[in-house]
Amino acid sequence: MTNLIITCIAIATLLSLALATVSFWLPLMSPDYEKLSPYECGFDPLGSARLPFSLRFFLVAILFLLFDLEIALLLPLPWGDQLSSPLVTFFWASAILVLLTLGLIYEWMQGGLEWAE
Numbered sequence: 001m002t003n004l005i006i007t008c009i010a011i012a013t014l015l016s017l018a019l020a021t022v023s024f025w026l027p028l029m030s031p032d033y034e035k036l037s038p039y040e041c042g043f044d045p046l047g048s049a050r051l052p053f054s055l056r057f058f059l060v061a062i063l064f065l066l067f068d069l070e071i072a073l074l075l076p077l078p079w080g081d082q083l084s085s086p087l088v089t090f091f092w093a094s095a096i097l098v099l100l101t102l103g104l105i106y107e108w109m110q111g112g113l114e115w116a117e
Contacts (some may be wrong), residue, residue: 059112070100 077093107113 056115058116061109063112067100067104070096 074093074096077089
């Protein structure tokens with residue numbers, strides 16, 4: 001087991017050093033106007049490529065990702081056999097769901113889920 005760990009560390013170190021060395025040999029890329037302009041199928045752009053983005057939409061999207069990820073982590077909980085009994089599993093799942101519900105209520109009361117101000 002120790003030999004495997006030492007081998008993995010050695011390979012990671014050698015690979016990191018090799019990639020760092022190769023990056024110094026590669027030519028530097030100098031971006032010009034054509035490379036920085038938005039691609040519009042060969043036509044001149046009709047408008048600005050940098051449109052304003054709604055911060056309210058961004059916050060709702062982040063909230064969705066957080067809650068969705070936490071719910072997805074709860075799905076395999078019934079098949080986890082690390083806990084001593086099904087009652088303990090039910091207690092922990094209920095505690096997590098209560099925390100998620102309290103977080104949702106807090107965001108709702110703070111106005112984080114409102115589209116219009």
